[in-house]
Amino acid sequence: MAADRHGRARIPLALLIPAIAGMAFLVLPLAGLLIRTPWATLPRRLAEPGVLAALGLSLQTATIATLLCMLFGVPLAWLLARTNFPGRRLVRALVTVPLVLPPVVGGVALLLVFGRRGLIGSWLDDTFGITLPFTTAGVVLAEAFVAMPFLVIAVEGALRGADSRYEEAAATLGATRWSTFTRVTLPLVAPGIGAGAVLCWARALGEFGATITFAGNFPGRTQTMPLAVYLALETDLQAAIVLSLVLLTVSVAILAALRDKWITP
Amino acid sequence: MRKGTALKLNRFLATAVAAGTLLAGCATSTPATPPRSGGLGEVTVFAAASLTDAFKQIGKDFEAANPGSEVTFNFAGSSALATQINQGAPADVFASAALANMKTVTDAGNADGSAVTFVKNQLVIVVPKGNPKGIKALADLTKPGLKVALCAEQVPCGAAAKKALAAANFSLTPVTLEQDVKQALAKVKLGEVDAALVYRTDAKGSAADVEGLEFPESSQAINEYPIVVLKASPNKTGAQAFLAYVLSEQGIKVLTGAGFQKP
Incomplete structure (x- = not known):
């Protein structure tokens, strides 16, 4: 078996030691949460109505945000990977800006555009009477803003790595660019889209800064789990730990399940 | 060019050394201050977000009145600050926007003495x-x-x-x-x-x-703002001096100017 030939003895220490240090660095804070969890009062705290409301809202908004990101992000990634237009590099740099932008700044930027006095927001308010801040739709918008670059980068990478000869063959056989995209390209990069969507969902689920700035904080409407954790931290460290643990458990369970189904090639 | 810069640097160093000697002289003549830093040293103040503008001004005034001292602030919500202090954050002074948050710190045994209410806010x-x-x-x-x-x-x-x-x-x-x-x-x-x-x-x-x-x-619903020196303070002398300055006539004047009320 291959596993035997590449056994432990063959792993270079120069890789093993930093790998273990890196793993410990990422895992230890989780262990810290587990150690300080008040197990005795856990059931009572979980039964509090606010907890389930926040968890439900988080799962719901992160999922809708991910679907929106796929709807707009996959075509954007295709445009960046498969076409050549002036300023493409600049566009790619710009769409990844939310990755480096502090989320709170992203939230302020969203307010300036989609807020009641914002560029688009004031038009939405005057014409349709729609205001996005302080609504669940606002939460979705904030999450999509910070999470979409993860999807775009993952899908663009997958497209660049995919063998474009299949697409060329489809084109020579007379397929239009659209049917090439739906019948050849999409199935080819499906694992990449899956990986991007999972990353995007995870980022949306943990979103805090842009959400609290743009959508505010109101239980049942815009208070997602990360916001509930932050406010619990103001008064009750143990409640904050319990909430963090719930978010952690649910997200790890979902990610693990999806990973087996979707991403493993 | 190079030579000019070097000359300037030399002159700067000379001035700095002279200033340092002067400061050291001051320190030895006032035995109450720690001689090592040549002044009251660094004072770290954890203060409620609503105190930001007033305390920044008080910090500047305090540093001017006490050469060799340096005030560093951490402004945040009082409850977040109380959590940080109880988790062992290195601070000298805690100024809270509410009695409840001060109580979590004093109850945990992290305050040195009892807290004093210095202003009220409405x-x-x-x-x-x-x-x-x-x-x-x-x-x-x-x-x-x-x-x-x-x-x-x-x-x-x-x-x-x-x-x-x-x-x-x-x-x-x-x-x-x-x-x-x-x-x-x-x-x-x-x-x-x-x-x-x-x-x-x-x-x-x-x-x-x-x-x-x-x-x-x-x-x-009037908020009382208490202030206290912390037990884990690495610079108790500096902390006491800052607290006294906040409660002094000059300190209260800055605070009332910002809209706070006397207790």
């Missing part, structure tokens, strides 16, 4: 400049269609708002419960809400953008 209704919605009293905030921001009740400004609304027997559904008072104020400044309940000091500090309206029910 809520006001804050509206955009020009008061476009014509708000006059607390009752106006319950009008349908009006967007109001309050602080979350976990932070002092939210607890005070809840108390004031309860005293007035009003039920008010805000669009958002903000994490601290500055966020609630920011939502008014950005025009996203029509009004918010914030401290009088916050309204005064942003007088260019907003108007603060006093309302009688706020007397039911």
Whole structure:
């Protein structure tokens, strides 16, 4: 078996030691949460109505945000990977800006555009009477803003790595660019889209800064789990730990399940 | 070019050394201060977000009055600060915006002595400049269609708002419960809400953008600001000196100028 030939003895220490240090660095804070969890009062705290409301809202908004990101992000990634237009590099740099932008700044930027006095927001308010801040739709918008670059980068990478000869063959056989995209390209990069969507969902689920700035904080409407954790931290460290643990458990369970189904090639 | 820079640098170093000698001289003549740093040294102050402007000014005045001292601030919500202190953050002084947050620190045995109330603060209704919605009293905030921001009740400004609304027997559904008072104020400044309940000091500090309206029910919810030297303080002398300066006539003058009330 291959596993035997590449056994432990063959792993270079120069890789093993930093790998273990890196793993410990990422895992230890989780262990810290587990150690300080008040197990005795856990059931009572979980039964509090606010907890389930926040968890439900988080799962719901992160999922809708991910679907929106796929709807707009996959075509954007295709445009960046498969076409050549002036300023493409600049566009790619710009769409990844939310990755480096502090989320709170992203939230302020969203307010300036989609807020009641914002560029688009004031038009939405005057014409349709729609205001996005302080609504669940606002939460979705904030999450999509910070999470979409993860999807775009993952899908663009997958497209660049995919063998474009299949697409060329489809084109020579007379397929239009659209049917090439739906019948050849999409199935080819499906694992990449899956990986991007999972990353995007995870980022949306943990979103805090842009959400609290743009959508505010109101239980049942815009208070997602990360916001509930932050406010619990103001008064009750143990409640904050319990909430963090719930978010952690649910997200790890979902990610693990999806990973087996979707991403493993 | 090079030579000129070197000369300048030499002159700078000479001045610095001279200044250092002078400072050292001062330190030896006043035995109350630690001689090592040549002054009161570094004082780290954890202070409530609402104290930001006033304490920055007091810090500057304190440093000017005590050469060789340096005041470093950590401004945040009082409850976050109390958590940080109880988790072992290295601080010399804690100034809280509410007695409850001070109590979590004193109860945990992390204070050196008992806390002193140094100022009080009161809520006001804050509206955009020009008061476009014509708000006059607390009752106006319950009008349908009006967007109001309050602080979350976990932070002092939210607890005070809840108390004031309860005293007035009003039920008010805000669009958002903000994490601290500055966020609630920011939502008014950005025009996203029509009004918010914030401290009088916050309204005064942003007088260019907003108007603060006093309302009688706020007397039911006055926040007392306590201050204390912390047990784990690495610089007790400096901490005591800073606390004394805050309570001094000069310190209180800066605070009342910012809109705080004497206790």
